Amino acid sequence: MGSTLRAAAFLDKGGTGKTTTVAHLGIALNEHGFDVLLVDLAGKQGDLAKHFGVWDDYQQRIEADAAWPNVSTVFDDAWPTIAEKLGADPLDDLIVATDEGVDLIPAHPGLDTLDSELGNINDARERYSRFEQFLDEYVDPLAYDIVLIDLPGMTNNVSYNGLWAAQNVIVPIEMGPFEAEQADALRRDLDKIAANFATTIELALVLPNKVDTRTTLAEEYLDAFEREYPDAIAADYVPYSQDIRNAAQQGQTAFALTDPSATATQARDAYLAAADLLVKRLQGEIHV
Amino acid sequence: MSEDDELAALRDETAHGDRIDTADATSDRRAFVDDIVSELEAIDDGDKQKTVSVWDGHLAAFVRALEANPDRMTSVGEGLQQRLDLEHEEVDRSELLRLALRLGFKEAAPDELDAVRDAAGEHATNRL
Numbered sequence: 001m002g003s004t005l006r007a008a009a010f011l012d013k014g015g016t017g018k019t020t021t022v023a024h025l026g027i028a029l030n031e032h033g034f035d036v037l038l039v040d041l042a043g044k045q046g047d048l049a050k051h052f053g054v055w056d057d058y059q060q061r062i063e064a065d066a067a068w069p070n071v072s073t074v075f076d077d078a079w080p081t082i083a084e085k086l087g088a089d090p091l092d093d094l095i096v097a098t099d100e101g102v103d104l105i106p107a108h109p110g111l112d113t114l115d116s117e118l119g120n121i122n123d124a125r126e127r128y129s130r131f132e133q134f135l136d137e138y139v140d141p142l143a144y145d146i147v148l149i150d151l152p153g154m155t156n157n158v159s160y161n162g163l164w165a166a167q168n169v170i171v172p173i174e175m176g177p178f179e180a181e182q183a184d185a186l187r188r189d190l191d192k193i194a195a196n197f198a199t200t201i202e203l204a205l206v207l208p209n210k211v212d213t214r215t216t217l218a219e220e221y222l223d224a225f226e227r228e229y230p231d232a233i234a235a236d237y238v239p240y241s242q243d244i245r246n247a248a249q250q251g252q253t254a255f256a257l258t259d260p261s262a263t264a265t266q267a268r269d270a271y272l273a274a275a276d277l278l279v280k281r282l283q284g285e286i287h288v
Numbered sequence: 289m290s291e292d293d294e295l296a297a298l299r300d301e302t303a304h305g306d307r308i309d310t311a312d313a314t315s316d317r318r319a320f321v322d323d324i325v326s327e328l329e330a331i332d333d334g335d336k337q338k339t340v341s342v343w344d345g346h347l348a349a350f351v352r353a354l355e356a357n358p359d360r361m362t363s364v365g366e367g368l369q370q371r372l373d374l375e376h377e378e379v380d381r382s383e384l385l386r387l388a389l390r391l392g393f394k395e396a397a398p399d400e401l402d403a404v405r406d407a408a409g410e411h412a413t414n415r416l
Contacts, residue, residue, distance in 0.1 A: 044306055068303050076302045085295050110304030117304070 005146040005282040006135065007204055008166035011173065012189075013182045014153035017209040018042065020248065021172040021238075022150040023051040024267070027255045028275035030101045034145035037095070040107040041071065041131075041162050042150040049106035052098035053251025058106045069094060072110030074134040075118065075161070083138060091138060100256055103144070111158065118157035125197065127157060132165035146279070155189065163193070168204035168282055171232075175211055175221035183228070203229070204281045207274050208237035235277060236270040239263045317403060324407035325414070332411075340389070355381055 009018040019042060026038045040048035049055035061067040069082055071094065076082075083090035096104050121127040139147060148170075151162040163169060171186060173179045183206065190201045206229045211218050226233050241263035244254045254264045254271075330336040354361040365379030368387035372394070379387065393401045 065303075068299050072304050073302050078298055078302050082295070082298050082302065085291060085298070109306035112306035113304050 004135075004140050004144050005168075005279065006149070006166040007146070007168040007170050007278060007282060008149040008151050008162040009170045009172060010151040010159055010163060011153065011171050011179070011182050011186060012155050013179065016153070016174055016179065016182075017172045017238075018153065019047045019051060019150050020244065021170065021207060021209060022148050023048060023248075023253050024238075024244075024255070024271040025170070025275050025278065026102045026148050027100050027253050028268075028271040029146055029148075029279065031255065031272060032275055032279070034279070035143070036102040037105070037139065037142070037144040037147045038102055039071065039105045039147060039149045041111060041158050042107060042152050044107055044109040044112050046107045048150050049096070049104060050251060051248055051253065052100060052102075052104060054096050054098055054104065055106065055251075058096060062109065067093075067108060070108035070110060071105050072108050072114050074138070075114055075130045079134065080137075091142065100253060115156045115158050118161070128160045128164045128197070131161035135165050146282070160193075163190075163201050164197075164199065167200065168202050170205045170207060170278065171203065172207050172209040173225065174209055175218040175225075180221070180224065180228075183225075202281075203232045205234060205274060205278045206232045207234045207270075210240045211237040212240045232281075234270065234274040236273050238267045238270045238274075241267050243267075317399070320400070321403045321407045321410065324404055325411050328407060328411040329414075351381055351384065354384070 009022045011018065019040075022038055026036045029036045038048060040046065042048065046055040046058065049058055058067060062070075069079075069086070069090070073079060073082065074094070086092075091105075094105050096106055098104055118127050118130065121130075135147065147166075149162045149166055151159040169186070169190070171183060173183055187203065190203065194200050206225060208222055208225060211222065213219060222237060241254065241261065243257060243261040243264035244267055247254050247257055247264070254260060254268050257264055260268065327336065331338055354364060361379065361384065365384055365387065366376050368384070368391055369376055369379075371391055372387060374387075390401070
């Protein structure tokens with residue numbers, strides 16, 4: 001497919017389903033035949049790894065002080081030296097394979113202090129481009145088709161690094177007034193980044209999430225989002241599904257369910273369609 | 289340093305705990321810097337000595353013999369200065385011991401020695 005595509009899930013608000021979206025879009029892309037790497041920068045809780053049932057093992061490595069290098073190490077200015085000394089496959093210890101076919105770089109407690117450490121870097125371009133350098137030099141050579149990054153639900157130095165590196169944002173959005181405001185704020189932030197740093201970050205995909213269509217209010221918000229983001233909005237929305245919540249608790253996505261409910265099936269179809277659209281946008285076939 | 293030692297050193301430098309670990313380490317360090325600042329103030333006020341003495345016959349003999357052999361003294365002094373990233377300058381007995389102590393502490397207790405630098409900075413600012 002050529003060079004590795006990238007996108008980051010972000011909205012300056014917690015609980016909008018970023019992690020679930022990244023997990024499911026990752027599997028949907030995998031179903032479409034793409035080789036996918038997921039990266040969890042969202043926080044030390046390791047939610048993305050929990051989604052694939054690999055967090056317990058990784059947490060044991062963390063507790064045994066054996067999870068080094070990890071995702072926070074790659075932001076360090078010593079990383080190139082470390083990578084060189086680690087030899088031919090410096091990412092071997094970082095990347096975890098999952099049963100559902102995607103690879104994952106899990107979160108680490110070091111992410112907790114990373115924001116303030118990045119804040120000590122005076123030059124803004126250097127401060128925000130550490131992760132991009134890592135992806136360019138160490139992940140792209142691994143020839144994944146696509147890298148999806150889960151970001152913190154707040155604007156900080158870590159999320160700016162993810163946005164800068166991906167240059168494409170996936171916005172999982174619930175149907176409510178606060179989310180509409182946050183999406184507007186994000187669009188203003190992206191414009192500001194473009195103006196200040198001469199780089200463009202595209203709103204690649206707006207994915208209505210956890211939609212409960214039994215309420216007319218949800219329908220109204222869906223219409224409003226479609227009008228507001230005609231080019232970035234996903235073709236279909238992801239319905240609220242208890243099945244997805246239950247699957248997540250068991251360490252799997254809705255794609256791994258052997259007997260999915262109607263809402264889980266609808267969600268899977270929506271993710272598959274959204275994944276298809278995302279790739280087309282990232283490949284530049286559709287301009288937002 | 290072997291490759292493994294270098295990796296271990298890099299690991300120590302770049303292994304980050306979470307904020308709770310850091311908060312604890314930060315408050316401990318703060319208390320230590322405060323202790324050094326108090327000692328510096330006592331020295332400034334003339335309440336405490338600026339000198340450090342050690343009781344070690346072999347080292348005393350070694351240093352006196354170095355003084356009797358200026359070329360060796362210069363060579364040892366340069367070696368210490370090089371390891372401490374300092375300019376080469378002539379060293380006397382006191383300077384030689386000062387450098388040797390600093391290098392030893394830097395190797396064995398870099399964080400504690402860093403606290404001295406922070407304390408000295410704070411102490412200087414306090415006296416402005």
